[in-house]
Amino acid sequence: MSSSLYSIAREAYAAFGVDTEASLAALARIPISLHCWQGDDVGGFEGDGLTGGGIQATGNYPGKARTIDELRQDLAKALSLIPGSHRLNLHASYADFSGGKVDRDALEVAHFQSWIDWCKTHGLGLDFNPTCFAHPLANDGATLSHQDPAIRAFWIEHARRCRVIGAEMGRQLETSSVVNVWIPDGTKDLPADRKAPRERLHAALDEVFSTRHDHLLDAVEPKLFGIGSESYVVGSHEFYLGYAVKNQILMCLDAGHFHPTESVADKISSVLEYVPEILLHVSRGVRWDSDHVVILDDPTKAIMEEVVRGGFTARTHIGLDFFDASINRVAAWVIGTRSTLKALLMALLEPSAQLRELEAAGDNTSRLALLEEIRTLPFGAVWEEFCTRQSTPTGFSWMGEVKQYESDVTSARR
Numbered sequence: 035m036s037s038s039l040y041s042i043a044r045e046a047y048a049a050f051g052v053d054t055e056a057s058l059a060a061l062a063r064i065p066i067s068l069h070c071w072q073g074d075d076v077g078g079f080e081g082d083g084l085t086g087g088g089i090q091a092t093g094n095y096p097g098k099a100r101t102i103d104e105l106r107q108d109l110a111k112a113l114s115l116i117p118g119s120h121r122l123n124l125h126a127s128y129a130d131f132s133g134g135k136v137d138r139d140a141l142e143v144a145h146f147q148s149w150i151d152w153c154k155t156h157g158l159g160l161d162f163n164p165t166c167f168a169h170p171l172a173n174d175g176a177t178l179s180h181q182d183p184a185i186r187a188f189w190i191e192h193a194r195r196c197r198v199i200g201a202e203m204g205r206q207l208e209t210s211s212v213v214n215v216w217i218p219d220g221t222k223d224l225p226a227d228r229k230a231p232r233e234r235l236h237a238a239l240d241e242v243f244s245t246r247h248d249h250l251l252d253a254v255e256p257k258l259f260g261i262g263s264e265s266y267v268v269g270s271h272e273f274y275l276g277y278a279v280k281n282q283i284l285m286c287l288d289a290g291h292f293h294p295t296e297s298v299a300d301k302i303s304s305v306l307e308y309v310p311e312i313l314l315h316v317s318r319g320v321r322w323d324s325d326h327v328v329i330l331d332d333p334t335k336a337i338m339e340e341v342v343r344g345g346f347t348a349r350t351h352i353g354l355d356f357f358d359a360s361i362n363r364v365a366a367w368v369i370g371t372r373s374t375l376k377a378l379l380m381a382l383l384e385p386s387a388q389l390r391e392l393e394a395a396g397d398n399t400s401r402l403a404l405l406e407e408i409r410t411l412p413f414g415a416v417w418e419e420f421c422t423r424q425s426t427p428t429g430f431s432w433m434g435e436v437k438q439y440e441s442d443v444t445s446a447r448r
């Protein structure tokens with residue numbers, strides 16, 4: 035039964051022409067892809083952890099997952115506290131090596147079958163990523179654009195295999211897998227030659243993407259700068275936007291990968307003019323691409339407003355990309371995913387028809403007034419109703435469950 039608070043909220047939104055029931059139904063249909071790498075600080079199961087390659091997890095909060103079983107247990111806990119039906123986003127470095135370890139250019143579906151089975155059991159779709167970092171052959175700061183053809187070939191083979199694996203994940207789970215290519219390639223200081231690495235990357239990507247697979251959605255992820263690639267990133271925005279448009283694949287927009295004064299929200303309708311679909315990496319950069327846990331902040335709200343206002347929900351794949359090792363990792367997943375969902379729900383509760391009418395009539399005064407007025411509508415009651423209907427904890431009560439889990443499970447990990 036709906037709460038009396040929700041009934042009041044429903045009336046309040048109805049006064050603005052908003053049907054909260056339709057918004058709740060729409061939210062329930064939007065999956066968020068939870069990134070496995072928040073659970074263990076991007077460590078993976080190859081044994082070497084996060085080394086080299088342009089990303090960095092900071093913090094040493096106790097209790098990180100050390101094995102596949104622990105990571106799955108933590109993910110299941112987080113998912114039980116997040117309303118809705120979601121997906122898992124897996125990196126290749128999280129392969130199941132129980133049958134024997136292989137290098138990345140020899141990975142096969144068999145190394146991910148237990149993940150596919152786990153996702154099936156938990157009703158999750160599965161997305162995938164080649165891992166082109168934290169590997170001796172990535173230590174030069176170059177992978178797919180490496181000047182050594184043998185090293186380039188290694189990474190081409192890895193990415194090619196990841197697409198085969200992703201397609202099989204999509205086939206078995208009956209929901210296409212988004213396979214996103216991000217590479218750390220770039221230089222710390224000013225390069226003498228910006229052109230040659232980009233030519234090599236272009237040719238390498240053409241090899242990676244040369245085979246068509248069903249049940250697979252290819253995505254490429256650009257970046258402004260990274261650790262060790264402060265002066266030059268081979269896979270820049272212009273590079274990948276051109277590549278995605280030319281090949282009609284997905285462009286990944288990571289909220290931390292632009293200059294801090296740029297609006298990622300503003301890019302969505304531009305990019306979707308030219309590519310069929312996009313992948314979002316919802317993140318929170320603090321001064322730089324720091325990958326802080328997503329919160330209900332203005333940039334996140336603006337991104338979701340654009341997705342909803344543009345009618346882009348079916349063409350947008352929403353993934354998370356943060357890794358904070360300084361707080362409870364299960365809580366980090368829950369905070370970031372619930373905040374992303376809240377931003378989406380807020381966008382779905384906008385009186386969009388009224389706002390468009392005012393804009394079309396040139397009444398920009400009323401448009402601004404209305405946008406300000408709806409900020410104080412009783413959003414919280416609609417969110418709580420969503421949590422209740424999805425049988426997940428309302429309010430702050432989920433944190434008690436994380437604390438209990440910490441004391442029962444993760445605190446014993448050393």
Ligand SMILES: C[C@H](O)[C@H](O)[C@@H](O)C(=O)CO
Nearest residue numbers: 071089163216255288355
């Ligand atoms: C682990 C991810 O692939 C990585 O975070 C990438 O998506 C990225 O954003 C690198 O800055």
Ligand SMILES: [Mn+2]
Nearest residue numbers: 255288315355
């Ligand atoms: Mn990213």
